[in-house]
């Protein structure tokens with residue numbers, strides 16, 4: 275048998291899955307949320323703050339689409355198996371280093387937690403901006419890419435304070 279592929283690697287690529295630094299099903303599981311956010315990644319093991327969770331991979335594509343993460347303006351990583359499933363939070367527990375293609379823990383992570391990243395940390399433009407309900411005290415409310423104006427579905431611009439986009443809600 276030349277196929278040494280791990281049965282538990284979340285990536286279906288033989289060349290990656292026989293190396294244990296890629297996301298493994300004994301440490302992570304793909305789940306489907308019932309709150310409309312779609313799929314997500316949940317941990318099965320704890321991670322310490324500052325620990326590297328895994329290396330990541332995917333296909334290099336020229337344009338953004340569902341399940342891509344931006345490497346630069348014209349280069350995107352298409353990964354529908356792992357990174358493309360990470361949910362957004364304005365107070366995320368992981369950071370994706372798109373230069374080294376590694377996922378790092380920003381805080382202590384318990385088994386069973388959903389992994390979250392800040393979409394604006396990789397994307398300059400989002401294919402679809404959205405209202406965030408992450409519940410973090412620093413929640414930006416409306417999520418846009420890091421280099422685009424936040425605009426609501428009806429086309430109106432939200433207020434921009436400094437570099438941080440904020441929706442001004444009338445209470």
Ligand SMILES: [Zn+2]
Pocket residue numbers: 363364365406407408409410412413414415
């Ligand atoms: Zn938020």
